[in-house]
Amino acid sequence: MIKYALDCENKHKFESWFQSAEAFDKLVRSGLLCCSVCGVNKVSKAIMTPNIGIKNNSKSNLPKTNNELPLSTPSTKTEKAIKQFRKHIEKNSENVGPNFASEARKMHIGDVPERSIYGESTIKEAKELIDDGISVVPLPFIPSKKTN
Incomplete structure (x- = not known):
């Protein structure tokens, strides 16, 4: 490893x-x-500092730091805002996955009740929705289920 x-x-x-x-x-x-x-x-x-092991019975002269945060912790205000936005979207909307374009179209023509949805579409599908007067907005994050 x-x-x-x-x-x-x-x-x-x-x-x-x-x-x-x-x-x-x-x-x-x-x-x-x-x-x-x-x-x-x-x-x-990226450039890395060497990680040189020490004997188990010797003490390190290096100061211990607690400034390393887990990757799940946002490191900037923008990342914090995006994380909060993602939580809001995922809590208050339905993830329709790859059926986003067809679900948005069904809502637009009245075949299904309107509701807040998010999901995936191709660029072509998104352009077709916009051309048909259906508002779509790309989200600035990937869904939680698709992250590690």
Whole structure:
């Protein structure tokens, strides 16, 4: 196992463990490695400080710091606001998943009652909804069920 410090194209910093350097490279090439904060798949290795082990019976001269937060803890005001927004959307709306475009269209024409929904659509589907006068807005986060 190997641990890497990583950066995404949006400058989020995080760490992750990989089976090997080759496993990391394979995930990057296949586009399967995503930022744990924003979900983009443009991720690269960051500069790391060496992690040199010490004997179990010797004391470290390094000061202990508690400034490292879990990745689930937002590190900026914007990340905190997005996390609160996501919680609000997930609590007060129905996730219709990949059926978003068809559900939005059904509500628009009156086949089903209007309700707050969110989900996934292709860019083409979103453009078609907008062209038909159906308001859609991209959300600034990936759903909790799709995050690690």
